[in-house]
Amino acid sequence: TQVLNNLRQEVASLQEAWTGQRPSAIPMVPEELTEKDFYSRASVQTAYEHGLVPLGLDMETVEPVTWNLAKGNLLYLTDKEEQMTALVKHIAKGKQKVIVLAPKYHNLPEMEGVTILASPEEYLEGLDMMEFKIQERLEGKQRDHVATVVIYNLTELVVELNSEALDTLAYVLDKGTRAGYGSIVMSSPLITKHIDVVSKTARSYKQAILALRLSDQSVLTVTNRPVREPQLEEQEHYYVSDGLASKMKVLMV
Numbered sequence: 001t002q003v004l005n006n007l008r009q010e011v012a013s014l015q016e017a018w019t020g021q022r023p024s025a026i027p028m029v030p031e032e033l034t035e036k037d038f039y040s041r042a043s044v045q046t047a048y049e050h051g052l053v054p055l056g057l058d059m060e061t062v063e064p065v066t067w068n069l070a071k072g073n074l075l076y077l078t079d080k081e082e083q084m085t086a087l088v089k090h091i092a093k094g095k096q097k098v099i100v101l102a103p104k105y106h107n108l109p110e111m112e113g114v115t116i117l118a119s120p121e122e123y124l125e126g127l128d129m130m131e132f133k134i135q136e137r138l139e140g141k142q143r144d145h146v147a148t149v150v151i152y153n154l155t156e157l158v159v160e161l162n163s164e165a166l167d168t169l170a171y172v173l174d175k176g177t178r179a180g181y182g183s184i185v186m187s188s189p190l191i192t193k194h195i196d197v198v199s200k201t202a203r204s205y206k207q208a209i210l211a212l213r214l215s216d217q218s219v220l221t222v223t224n225r226p227v228r229e230p231q232l233e234e235q236e237h238y239y240v241s242d243g244l245a246s247k248m249k250v251l252m253v
Helices: 002-017 035-040 042-049 081-091 120-139 154-160 163-179 189-193 197-203
Strands: 053-058 064-067 074-077 097-101 114-117 147-151 181-187 207-210 236-241 244-249
Touching (some): 035 042, 042 053, 042 064, 097 120, 147 163, 163 197, 181 189
Parallel strands (some): 074 181
Antiparallel strands (some): 053 244, 207 236
8 A cells, every 4th residue: 555655646746747738538428418517618608609509519529519500591300399499498598589480379488588479460570570670681781690580390380370471481581591580490300291382491401400310200311321220319319411410419308
């Protein structure tokens, strides 16, 4: 034990004497990702400061996966409405104002900085306002990300939108990104069954988050799809960008 103690003292004095840089610990994705852990990470804070929207942590690099508005709108495919709600809460933490179009019977709570439109009058009024704002910003060439429009539970929502609201929404989705109005369309995989203009548009998005296996959906074509695809673990989602899928750890349970 004396030898061990001597060694320990020697190591301690060496460590004290060393003033150079130390290698940082190998980053690991935590077993369970808590809000506290996620939001307190320096890399996540930096992303928010730059006006980006962090979606989760890459399972390999442990860096935040962010929604890149320059690449267009985002599609979130999930069967669970509570996951849609969790993502809305998460989006509300960003710098942008958030406008949610939701079906009449939704279970979204009131959130600070979030406007929820959930009736025919609100849809029309809200969409007209957005269309006007987008036209104004397009003319002024203002592209910075100021607002995030969330299309909540699309397959249920489209049934409640009349043709005028659908057309205006299609305009917001199409032109919004160039005017700082980014959209996130949240839907079940049944989006493939709908032939309206909004569902068609959303199916063509190049960026998506999937709460289900690649083999359990037919919306996105992914080039690096594994042959034998295991079930996703809890808090595990796919992030798909330009046909390539990678796994990330998310706050949505």
